Amino acid sequence: MQRGKRKPAPLRVVVDVNVLISFLIGKRLGGFLPLLRDGRVTFLISPPLLAEFVDVAARQKFRAKFPVERAHELALAMAGFGENIEVEAGSPRPLSRDPKDDYLLLISEKGRADVLVTGDKGLLSMERFGHTRIMNARKFTDEFLK
Numbered sequence: 001m002q003r004g005k006r007k008p009a010p011l012r013v014v015v016d017v018n019v020l021i022s023f024l025i026g027k028r029l030g031g032f033l034p035l036l037r038d039g040r041v042t043f044l045i046s047p048p049l050l051a052e053f054v055d056v057a058a059r060q061k062f063r064a065k066f067p068v069e070r071a072h073e074l075a076l077a078m079a080g081f082g083e084n085i086e087v088e089a090g091s092p093r094p095l096s097r098d099p100k101d102d103y104l105l106l107i108s109e110k111g112r113a114d115v116l117v118t119g120d121k122g123l124l125s126m127e128r129f130g131h132t133r134i135m136n137a138r139k140f141t142d143e144f145l146k
Contacts, residue, residue: 010042011144012083014107016118017053019137020074024057024066037081041144044111045082048103050075085111095129097122108132115140 056062057071087106095102101123108116113132117140118124126134135143 010039012042012044012112012114013140014044014049014104014111014113014116014132016101016104016116016120016123017049017056018119019117020053021056021062022119022137024070024074025062043078043082044085044107044113045078046085046087046103046107048087049107050079083111096126105129105132115144 054071054075057066057075058068062068085107087103087110095105098120101120104116104118104123107113109130109132116123116129116132116134117137118134119136123134124136128134
């Protein structure tokens with residue numbers, strides 16, 4: 001009797017708000033939304049991440065770039081298909097150069113993320129946080145989505 005190949009465990013990923021906004025501006029959601037649904041990637045989310053995303057996406061400067069409804073659609077998809085990791089917006093100890101970014105590292109740590117995708121230079125300069133690799137969207141796409 002031949003055993004079937006075991007499906008690899010989904011890649012556990014945290015996506016920074018700046019990358020999500022870039023997806024909306026660049027109209028590249030077509031490649032992003034299926035990742036939420038097909039099980040190859042588990043997106044780790046948290047209330048602070050979703051709140052920041054909705055807040056940033058609603059800013060006036062983005063109104064000409066994408067409809068705010070598109071941002072709400074993405075937030076709902078992430079909430080529905082993502083794995084919620086409960087973290088506070090701040091950190092009891094500094095984890096990065098910018099304390100406002102520490103919640104992303106806390107999600108990564110608590111959620112056992114394989115990858116944190118960001119465009120933030122301070123986070124990218126860290127390259128790793130514990131088990132989590134930190135990379136930009138292009139590198140993530142080249143390495144995991146082709």
